[in-house]
Amino acid sequence: MKSTQEILDMLRPVLAEVFGVEKSTITMNTVPKDIEAWDSMGHIKMFAAIELELGINFGIMEISECESVADLIKLMKEKK
Amino acid sequence: MRNKLYLVSNVNMKMLGNVKGFLGADVVDVEGYDVSSLEKALAMAVSGDIIFVHMDMMMGYVPTSMSADAVTENGLMVLKYVESHLEGNKDVLFVVSNVCLPPFRVITHCLDSDLNYGISENTINRKIAMMTVMYDNFLMLDFNSLVMMYGYCGLYSADYFYLSRSPYKQKGYELLKSRLESVLDAYYGRIKKVLVLDLDNTLWGGVVGEDGVDGIKLSNEGIGKAFLDFQMCIRSLRSIGVLLAINSKNNPIDVNKVFDEHKQMALKRDDFTVCKINWRDKVTNMKEIAAELGLGLDSFVFIDDSEFERNYVGGLLPEVAVPTLPKDVAELPFWFINEVVYKYFPKLKILDEDRNKAQQYSAYLERKKLSVAVGLSEYIQSLNIAIDVYSKNLLISRLAQLTQKTNQFNLTTKRYTETDMVKMLDDGVAVYAMDYADKFGKEGTVGLAIVSIQKTWAYLDTFLMSCRIIGRRVEYAFLLAVVRDIIHRFGNMTIVGLYNPTEKNVLVKDFYSSCGMHLMNDSATDYELQADKLMENLVGMLPTGMVVREK
Numbered sequence: 001m002k003s004t005q006e007i008l009d010m011l012r013p014v015l016a017e018v019f020g021v022e023k024s025t026i027t028m029n030t031v032p033k034d035i036e037a038w039d040s041m042g043h044i045k046m047f048a049a050i051e052l053e054l055g056i057n058f059g060i061m062e063i064s065e066c067e068s069v070a071d072l073i074k075l076m077k078e079k080k
Numbered sequence: 081m082r083n084k085l086y087l088v089s090n091v092n093m094k095m096l097g098n099v100k101g102f103l104g105a106d107v108v109d110v111e112g113y114d115v116s117s118l119e120k121a122l123a124m125a126v127s128g129d130i131i132f133v134h135m136d137m138m139m140g141y142v143p144t145s146m147s148a149d150a151v152t153e154n155g156l157m158v159l160k161y162v163e164s165h166l167e168g169n170k171d172v173l174f175v176v177s178n179v180c181l182p183p184f185r186v187i188t189h190c191l192d193s194d195l196n197y198g199i200s201e202n203t204i205n206r207k208i209a210m211m212t213v214m215y216d217n218f219l220m221l222d223f224n225s226l227v228m229m230y231g232y233c234g235l236y237s238a239d240y241f242y243l244s245r246s247p248y249k250q251k252g253y254e255l256l257k258s259r260l261e262s263v264l265d266a267y268y269g270r271i272k273k274v275l276v277l278d279l280d281n282t283l284w285g286g287v288v289g290e291d292g293v294d295g296i297k298l299s300n301e302g303i304g305k306a307f308l309d310f311q312m313c314i315r316s317l318r319s320i321g322v323l324l325a326i327n328s329k330n331n332p333i334d335v336n337k338v339f340d341e342h343k344q345m346a347l348k349r350d351d352f353t354v355c356k357i358n359w360r361d362k363v364t365n366m367k368e369i370a371a372e373l374g375l376g377l378d379s380f381v382f383i384d385d386s387e388f389e390r391n392y393v394g395g396l397l398p399e400v401a402v403p404t405l406p407k408d409v410a411e412l413p414f415w416f417i418n419e420v421v422y423k424y425f426p427k428l429k430i431l432d433e434d435r436n437k438a439q440q441y442s443a444y445l446e447r448k449k450l451s452v453a454v455g456l457s458e459y460i461q462s463l464n465i466a467i468d469v470y471s472k473n474l475l476i477s478r479l480a481q482l483t484q485k486t487n488q489f490n491l492t493t494k495r496y497t498e499t500d501m502v503k504m505l506d507d508g509v510a511v512y513a514m515d516y517a518d519k520f521g522k523e524g525t526v527g528l529a530i531v532s533i534q535k536t537w538a539y540l541d542t543f544l545m546s547c548r549i550i551g552r553r554v555e556y557a558f559l560l561a562v563v564r565d566i567i568h569r570f571g572n573m574t575i576v577g578l579y580n581p582t583e584k585n586v587l588v589k590d591f592y593s594s595c596g597m598h599l600m601n602d603s604a605t606d607y608e609l610q611a612d613k614l615m616e617n618l619v620g621m622l623p624t625g626m627v628v629r630e631k
């Protein structure tokens with residue numbers, strides 16, 4: 001299983017690209033209100049990009065209940 | 081200034097923003113899909129802008145209680161609105177997606193109980209297809225074929241739809257974007273002309289020099305069938321005007337044997353306009369192919385299974401498009417259609433010119449051989465050249481294509497669409513076409529002059545000739561016919577020859593001065609001369625034996 005840090009490192013370039021921010025902006029503590037582009041549409045774009053770039057799919061409940069980078073990493077740990 | 085692309089859709093298209101490098105146009109999401117969204121887009125659009133209308137009927141299908149008639153009515157209403165604004169907005173381009181049949185049905189196997197299935201979609205698609213034929217500024221994006229190719233499950237995402245009304249996976253948006261680019265590339269003439277092919281492990285499996293003619297994989301069975309189908313795709317591409325060439329490291333004797341003896345070769349030796357089969361490096365071969373055909377390297381796509389050769393050619397000749405082949409041979413035909421044909425050779429219409437293209441280039445090469453054997457002026461005389469210059473019954477689609485594709489013998493390199501050309505004719509601009517024929521065959525329409533008359537000046541806005549007929553002094557005959565007609569129709573005006581230097585048209589830098597025209601005051605590039613004087617000069621420059629007919 002991948003470590004939290006490894007998963008964060010995988011996510012960083014994808015999220016940075018989707019939200020148009022520096023990779024360093026994305027940390028374990030990042031929540032939507034920290035990033036301007038992380039609105040409800042940005043949320044969907046993020047999951048769509050993760051699906052395409054990292055090949056990981058999420059269900060509708062997982063997507064709607066995910067509220068932070070920490071949640072996202074937890075979800076991804078469950079997948080792998 | 082960058083053009084704008086206005087997006088009108090009944091579904092959420094914001095995920096298109098995730099797709100990198102969009103189209104070279106700024107995308108403006110109008111949001112919404114009804115007559116008022118279209119009105120909004122039309123009010124904002126200026127000349128050169130694009131309005132993209134994307135209707136997706138699929139998701140709405142599940143919960144809808146609308147009758148088939150109502151669904152049809154809804155779709156047609158938008159199309160009719162677009163149709164009523166096409167004539168009045170000729171400088172705006174409309175692209176509309178067609179729609180696909182919905183896969184959701186509870187009636188499972190009893191197809192006969194739903195006689196209305198597909199009626200709405202088919203009616204709407206028929207209307208869209210008809211509009212593409214009737215209007216020059218209306219194009220169709222074949223979304224239907226995209227869904228057929230990649231499948232509903234491959235493109236759609238229920239999650240994203242229920243959460244945000246975005247019906248597609250990111251892959252779906254990327255494919256939509258690349259199809260849209262393909263349609264626009266075809267419209268603006270951003271297309272390639274020549275497909276250059278390697279042989280071993282590209283057109284057939286194995287290495288002919290080692291495996292022998294009977295040992296290569298090319299058949300109706302197994303892997304051989306994948307190569308055969310790939311050849312069939314290439315052959316049909318040739319039939320719509322793409323030239324083929326070979327650039328391979330082989331013994332010519334081995335390859336000749338394959339052409340002569342292998343029963344399954346779908347491609348014949350004559351299908352290739354130029355063949356470089358030798359042991360030299362492929363960059364040198366590539367340059368020679370370009371020189372022989374008289375085309376720039378940016379007209380070429382190079383297909384080779386070897387990564388080394390692809391990197392070598394692509395690295396040293398960055399203008400050449402070098403797509404990466406799939407690892408799995410079975411994917412060759414699918415890959416070829418989606419990654420090569422849609423990307424580099426898209427077409428909106430097949431013209432007669434396209435069908436005869438390969439034959440015309442073969443004649444061109446024959447002429448070149450002859451010109452080496454005898455002196456230039458004798459050679460020109462021996463060709464029995466006859467040109468027709470006319471300003472009525474013009475083939476607008478071909479003339480627009482010429483402005484898009486001609487780079488070398490093109491004095492101003494102004495690019496026009498069919499819509500632009502129609503508008504110019506409506507505005508009374510004089511447009512002349514030239515058809516060329518000689519003893520080797522007809523070249524069709526290969527010259528275009530656009531003359532704008534202002535008071536006592538006649539401006540040569542465009543003067544171009546296809547590179548196929550460069551070097552036969554035809555340009556002087558063409559200009560003569562044009563000038564003669566200007567005098568006849570408008571009087572003895574001052575002819576102004578405009579020259580706009582580009583990277584590729586150095587060839588014509590001195591064209592106007594070679595006609596005895598002189599530089600205008602305050603200009604380093606534009607020339608002028610009184611029409612009667614120019615006519616006198618040109619008459620003296622006509623090669624003997626050339627026939628000039630004016631209609």
